[in-house]
Amino acid sequence: MREIFQQELAQVQGGLVNIANHVQSAMTRALASFAHSDVAVADEVIGDDLKIDEQTAQLDDLTLEILLMQAPVANDLRFIVSTMRMSGSLERMGDLAAHIAQLARMRYPEESGASQVRQHLLEMGALDVAQAERLVRLFETEEPRLIDEIVAADDEIDAKHKQVLDTLGELEQDGNQEASPTQVVDATLANRYLERFSDHAVSIAKRIRYQQEGTEQEA
Amino acid sequence: MREIFQQELAQVQGGLVNIANHVQSAMTRALASFAHSDVAVADEVIGDDLKIDEQTAQLDDLTLEILLMQAPVANDLRFIVSTMRMSGSLERMGDLAAHIAQLARMRYPEESGASQVRQHLLEMGALDVAQAERLVRLFETEEPRLIDEIVAADDEIDAKHKQVLDTLGELEQDGNQEASPTQVVDATLANRYLERFSDHAVSIAKRIRYQQEGTEQEA
Numbered sequence: 001m002r003e004i005f006q007q008e009l010a011q012v013q014g015g016l017v018n019i020a021n022h023v024q025s026a027m028t029r030a031l032a033s034f035a036h037s038d039v040a041v042a043d044e045v046i047g048d049d050l051k052i053d054e055q056t057a058q059l060d061d062l063t064l065e066i067l068l069m070q071a072p073v074a075n076d077l078r079f080i081v082s083t084m085r086m087s088g089s090l091e092r093m094g095d096l097a098a099h100i101a102q103l104a105r106m107r108y109p110e111e112s113g114a115s116q117v118r119q120h121l122l123e124m125g126a127l128d129v130a131q132a133e134r135l136v137r138l139f140e141t142e143e144p145r146l147i148d149e150i151v152a153a154d155d156e157i158d159a160k161h162k163q164v165l166d167t168l169g170e171l172e173q174d175g176n177q178e179a180s181p182t183q184v185v186d187a188t189l190a191n192r193y194l195e196r197f198s199d200h201a202v203s204i205a206k207r208i209r210y211q212q213e214g215t216e217q218e219a
Numbered sequence: 220m221r222e223i224f225q226q227e228l229a230q231v232q233g234g235l236v237n238i239a240n241h242v243q244s245a246m247t248r249a250l251a252s253f254a255h256s257d258v259a260v261a262d263e264v265i266g267d268d269l270k271i272d273e274q275t276a277q278l279d280d281l282t283l284e285i286l287l288m289q290a291p292v293a294n295d296l297r298f299i300v301s302t303m304r305m306s307g308s309l310e311r312m313g314d315l316a317a318h319i320a321q322l323a324r325m326r327y328p329e330e331s332g333a334s335q336v337r338q339h340l341l342e343m344g345a346l347d348v349a350q351a352e353r354l355v356r357l358f359e360t361e362e363p364r365l366i367d368e369i370v371a372a373d374d375e376i377d378a379k380h381k382q383v384l385d386t387l388g389e390l391e392q393d394g395n396q397e398a399s400p401t402q403v404v405d406a407t408l409a410n411r412y413l414e415r416f417s418d419h420a421v422s423i424a425k426r427i428r429y430q431q432e433g434t435e436q437e438a
Binding site for chain 1: 286390408411
């Protein structure tokens with residue numbers, strides 16, 4: 001019984017690593033589709049989002065089964081409860097990557113997003129990909145240093161998010177740099193999606209910290 | 220022991236009703252601040268969001284404590300697990316109401332959002348308030364009819380969301396109906412927030428349906 005339980009816990013951890021890897025790959029490719037107006041890649045990302053949804057649903061089933069069958073206590077229970085909450089964040093991160101791909105797809109063959117902010121959006125996206133990479137390693141190693149890095153990178157992303165909003169707001173004052181309403185809409189949405197992606201990474205990182213603190217208190 | 224447990228479960232249910240009531244009140248007032256550019260009301264909503272965050276954190280603590288101390292099984296476990304997941308949705312709904320209030324506050328004394336879509340946004344908001352009211356009653360009564368109503372109303376909100384996006388996209392083709400980039404940004408964000416609010420209501424409704432189906436299978 002105990003041995004099966006340890007196997008199941010390892011399976012949960014493996015599930016988290018696996019989903020985070022898929023999320024990282026989805027955001028990497030979503031950005032490529034956004035940068036190069038590549039519809040084939042965009043469609044791939046949108047299709048793969050269903051797989052991420054399935055994987056998180058399977059992880060949810062597994063954690064519920066563990067709760068029902070094994071009635072875990074202390075650290076194990078805390079890990080299972082954290083996982084139930086983190087899976088929702090991972091699923092949303094996959095959705096947000098797909099949303100970026102949808103923006104690229106919708107505007108094809110034109111570029112999506114006002115040209116005045118596209119470079120900033122791509123930089124935010126690169127920071128988001130790095131956040132997802134940190135999550136993969138965090139699920140693998142639980143290194144506290146990675147939690148600090150995720151929180152710090154989020155500040156950088158928030159600053160860029162604000163800069164994009166400011167730039168969009170200033171467009172009207174500069175007749176030479178016009179953008180169409182559609183380009184403003186797309187840039188506003190991409191900016192929002194990229195900011196939220198990192199918020200979810202922070203939420204996951206903080207849950208792992210909380211879990212570690214609980215473990216320390218008991219140790 | 221058993222009696223205390225039943226008391227705790229009733230406390231969880233009361234917590235859900237209470238938070239849903241606060242979310243409903245927050246969105247009602249957020250819309251008023253958005254409709255009338257009322258900064259005092261907007262500030263109230265933004266301040267109250269911290270209370271909603273606290274209430275959901277307290278509910279999370281309570282459900283975790285019940286898991287740790289009572290090791291519930293079957294229906295009770297399913298109810299606790301659902302609650303852990305629904306509290307996240309309620310917290311986000313509070314955030315989204317506060318975001319609407321922030322849009323009103325940021326543009327004061329001007330109106331927030333392109334005038335061409337403000338009426339649609341306010342209609343979406345009224346549908347969102349009705350969604351929150353249904354959630355209050357759903358937590359109180361668990362009536363399946365309310366779940367169907369929430370899913371149907373979400374379709375209506377999605378249709379309006381699409382209509383706002385289309386209208387914003389068409390602005391450029393009609394020189395008489397110009398909107399500034401800032402007004403387009405605000406309308407895009409409000410549209411997104413109002414759509415997401417209802418998505419969370421649907422997510423909660425489906426969790427309750429899932430929980431009820433599990434209960435039926437065991438009965």
